[in-house]
Amino acid sequence: MYRLGRYRKLAMTLLVMIGGTALCAVSAGHFAGQRALAGESAQVQRQLQLYGQGLQQRIDRFGTLPQVMALDPDLLAALRSAPDPAGRQRLNLKLSQANQVTRASTLTLVGRDGVAVAASNWDQPSTNVGEDYSYRPYYLQAMAAGHGRFYGIGMTTGVPGYFLSHAIDDADGTRLGVVVIKIELSALEQEWVASPDIVLASDNHDVVFLANQDPWRYRLLRTLGTQEREEMLASRQYADRSLQPLRARTERVLDDGGRIVRMADPAMPRALLWQTIDLPEENWHLHLLHDASAAGAVARSAAIGGGAAWLALGFLALFVQQRRRLSAHRQRSRRELETLLKQHAQELRSAQDGLLQAAQDADRGLSRSLEHLPQGVVIIDSQQQLVAWNSRYLELFRFPPGLVQVGRPIEEIFRFNARRGLLGPGPIDEAIERRLNHLRSGRPHMRESEKDDGTVLEIRGNPLPDGGFVTSYADITSYKNAARELRSLADALEHRVAERTRDLDEARREAEQANRYKTRFVASAVHDLLQPLNAARMFVSVLRAKLADGEQQQTADHIEAALSAQDAILVSLLDISRLESGSLQTRVRAFALNPLLETLAREFGIAAEGRGLQLHWVPTAAVVVSDEALLRRILQNFLSNALRYTQRGRVLLGCRREGGRLWIQVHDQGPGIPESLHKEIFEEFRRLHDGQERGTGLGLAIVERIGRLLGHPIRLRSVLGSGSMFEVAVPLGRAEEVVASVLVHAPVVVETTADSPLRGRRVWAIDDDAHVSAATRALLEKWGCDVEQSEGPQAALDAAHAGLAPELVLLDVRMGEFHGPALYEALCERWQARPPVVLVTAERDDALRALAADNGWGFLAKPVRPPALRALMTQLLLRHRG
Structure with missing residues (x-):
């Protein structure tokens, strides 16, 4: 019967534990899940409101445009009477221009019969002009109610969009037609x-x-x-x-x-x-x-937590109940044991022993309540006499037997310690009196004291309510030793960190110095390589004039093309070096972008026609803030790559506004670039092998570095088989910040054999390279110039005399110990005249170019193209004559 009741109680306990766990888990999970779901639902509603506002704002931006267009007199006149072809063309252009300004998809003018009279996409294969839209709801709504809205797929373009329409009425209220705008929401x-x-x-x-x-x-x-x-x-x-x-x-x-x-x-x-x-x-x-x-995960976590909390509470209750049972069992056992003893004799013996022990403790001053403390403790009364202490106090100070007794003045204890040197240096009486005064003041204190054997004690004193004082002595020697070791370790670590910092600074300086050496080496190497390349191009120009056979002329053209390719590689290497070293100077300012785009479209349009391609560009009225020359370099690389990798079709140059930035984009219809190569193609010497010609592999590397230097992001989007789009983001500026452009483009002059202003002109060509000097002399004599001097700088100084100045000077810049501008000033002093000068150099120094511009000198970078040199010499001679 007892066993059955025990099993029943155990079963009830298990049932309560399991049932309570399940109930708590379900309740907590349900409550937490509901709360999490409600929170997520509210957040989703807020996000949805934001999406709705964005969609409505996009539509509202174009909402009034049909109403404004409906008031246009040209559209009204076109609907009153059918326009002639020229009038229809002007109407198409007007809608196209309006569409470019508003950046909508299409603008269409529909007549009373539902047929489109004009449209902004009149020049596209999918033009709306002539299409019948009388069945479209936006047309029917506008003709009936004056305005309409309809979302659908364009029947001519196949592109979905949102159509906004507005009726165009005559002065007498007659409805003549509808103007429709299409908004693409893709x-x-x-x-x-x-x-x-x-x-x-x-x-x-x-x-x-x-x-x-x-x-x-x-x-x-x-x-x-x-x-x-x-x-x-x-x-x-x-x-x-x-x-x-x-x-x-x-x-x-x-x-x-x-x-x-x-x-x-x-x-x-x-x-x-x-x-x-x-x-x-x-x-x-x-x-x-x-x-x-x-929300489900939150509910599951809450359910687990609720069940765990109920189980913990249940186990705690079982633990407390078990402790109570054990306590009751011990008490019952103790009572049974006490009944076996002789109560009266035991009580008398216990009382006698207790009295005896109390008397002994009172004589010794030992307190059982203080024995468990690890610190040494001593207590004095208001008369500054010993009342109690513990054995740890006696161990710390090693007092002789009989010294520490109840009622002994604490002054005697201080004096004994002072004779052993424990109160520090100085007069003993002053040290004792100072400690006694502190005890009399009743102020708490804490200090540290080190004994002769190295033991460090932490001494704490606190007053008692009845006027006494309790003082504790804690041995903190181990803590002090650990603190000293930690300080030593910290000092060692700081020393090591300082050494590592010095090593890193030294390594950084060495790396910077190596980078400067590399930059100077690259610049010097490129300069030396451009010297013979410059001479070779001049010799080729002279040779072409002496060749009559067509095949020989073609061979000379191939040599010229190879030298041009080598020139591009060297210039790109120099640009990479200048960009990496940070020596490339920038001139960021506000300027109108359209002239730059027009120039690029004209230059690359000729190259596109030669390849059987079409280059389209979209004019813009935007003002941007950038370095015009470096931005031109970026776009030149974009266009060059687009023409190189496009086999057929067209290349598009245009802009897209985004907030305070303008994205300048170049679209091509090439084979596209795999996504895995999107980052690699901006590295040096990375190129794709499916273009019409091989590039140097440095163009996009230069683009990436120029973009990083100017803070202009570069992006690439590409679809395999459809083409690629490269774009650069430029900050927008204001029209009032625009200043005159400083970009000077060399005039394009076609070299002819006819008479020119160069014939018979006395020219000096000064260069320290013998091959360059010979090539320059041959080229100038081919043009009919009288070359009086074509040697090095020292020979030029020796030959310079007053009244014998030439009419034009071609001057190199870096010639050993001579510097071109300084040499020119020395020659002018000897000539007593300042003839026009052209700096012909392999240096790509913006400061040198600016110096030439400030002084009115000509400037050409090696290797020199003969037509450009001829044009610049002619321009300087005519200007000097004027």
């Missing part, structure tokens, strides 16, 4: 792609027409009625798109209207939180589907 979908959630927009028929994931687009949220299908078929709203139903099962509905759904098509592995808001102005609905698994 850019909005691209912004939604970054969201981890699913964002949808549906029309009044509950057809999803916008989505940030392709499988969700053109889905039916409900079954369409017969009338709805007929309306959509008549308006051809979604053209030939297949509208598939979206299959979802609602598991529960939240208090705020949100739903927890399971998706069957498109299939989703987890439950989703579905929130919807209305866009009443457009009669649309915006939906956001958010992963609801996080």
Whole structure:
């Protein structure tokens, strides 16, 4: 019977533990899950409101444009009477210009009969001009109510968009036609792609027409009625798109209207939180589907926590109950043992022993309540006499027997310690009196004292309520030793850190010095390589004039092309070196971008025609802040790569505004670049092998470094088989900040054999390289110049006399110990005249170029193109004559 009751009690305990655990887990999980789900639902609603505001703002930006266009007198005149071809062309151009300003998709003027009279895409294959739009709802709404709105797929372009229309009325109220603007919302979908959630927009028929994931687009949220299908078929709203139903099962509905759904098509592995808001102005609905698994995870964690808390509480209760049982058992055992003893004799003996022990303790001053303390403790009364102490106090100070007794003045203890040197240096009486006064003052204190054997004591004193004083002595020697060791270790670590810092500084200085040596070496090497290259190009120019055979002329052209390619490689290497060393100077200012784009389009347009390609560019009125020369270099590399890798089609140069920046873009129709190579192609000597010609592999490396120097981000987008787009972001400026451009482009002059201003001119060509001097003399004599001097700098100084100055000087810059500008000043002093001078140098120094510009000198970089040299010499001679 006892065993049965015991088992029953155990079963009840287990039932309470298991049942309580399950109940707490379910309750905690339900409460936490509900709270987490409500929080996520509120957050999703806020996010959805932001998406809705963004969509509405994009539409509102174009909302008034049809109304404004409807007031245009040219459009009204075109609808009153059919325009002639020239008038129709002017109307198309006007709509195209307006479309470029507003950056909409298309602008279309539709007549009373529903046929498009003019459109901004008149020059595109998918032009709207001549198309019948009388069946489109936006046309019918505008003709009936004066304005209309409709989302659908363009019948001529095949591109979906949102159509806003407004009627154009005559002065007597007669409705003449409709002006329509089309807004493409695909850019909005691209912004939604970054969201981890699913964002949808549906029309009044509950057809999803916008989505940030392709499988969700053109889905039916409900079954369409017969009338709805007929309306959509008549308006051809979604053209030939297949509208598939979206299959979802609602598991529960939240208090705020949100739903927890399971998706069957498109299939989703987890439950989703579905929130919807209305866009009443457009009669649309915006939906956001958010992963609801996080709330489930919170619920599971809360359930585990609740169950664990109940189990802990249950085990604690069992532990307390068991302790109570053990305590009761011990008490019962003690009572049984006491009944076996002789109570009276034991009580008398215990009382006698207790009295005897108390008397002995009182004589010795030992306190049992102080024996368990690790510190030495001594207590004195208000008369400064010993009352109590513990054995640890006696061990610390090693007092002789009989010295420490109850009632002995503490002054005698101090004097005994002073004779042993424990009170420090100085007069003994003063040290004792100082300690006694401190005890009389009743102020607490704490100090440290070190004994002769190295033991360090921490002494703490506190007054007692009745006027006495208690003092404790703690041995902290081990702590002090550990602190000293830590300080020594910290000093050693600081010393090692200082040494490592010095080593790192030395290594950094050595690296910087090596980088400077490398930069100077590269600059010097490029300079020395450009000298013979310059002579070779001049000799080739002279040789071409002496060759009559066509094949020989072609061979000379090939030699010229090879030298040009070598020139490009050396210049690129020098630019890379200057960019890495930070020696490239920048001149950032505000300037109008359109002239630069026009120049590039003209220059590269000729090269594009030679390859059978088309180069289009879009004018802009933007003002940007950058270094015009370096920005030109970036765009030149973009355009050069685009022409090199495009086999057929066209290349487009244009701009796109984004906030306070302008993205300058170059689009091509080449083979595209794999995503795995997007970063590698900006490294040195990286190139693709499927272009029409091989490049140096340095162009994009220079672009990346110039962009980093100017703070201009560089981006690449590419689709294999469709083409690539390179773009650079430039800060926008203000028109009032624009100053005159300092870029000087060499005039393009076609070399002829006819008479020219150079014939018979006395010219000095000064260069320390014999081959360059010979080539320059041959080239100048070919042009009919009288070359009086073509030797080095010392020979020029020896030959310079007053009244014998030449008409023009060609001067190198770096010639051993001679510097070109300084040599020119010395020659002018001897000539007593200042003839025009052209600095011909391999130095790529912006300061040198600026010096030449300030003094009105000519400046050409080696290797020199003969036509450019001829043009510059002619220009300087004519200017000097004037």
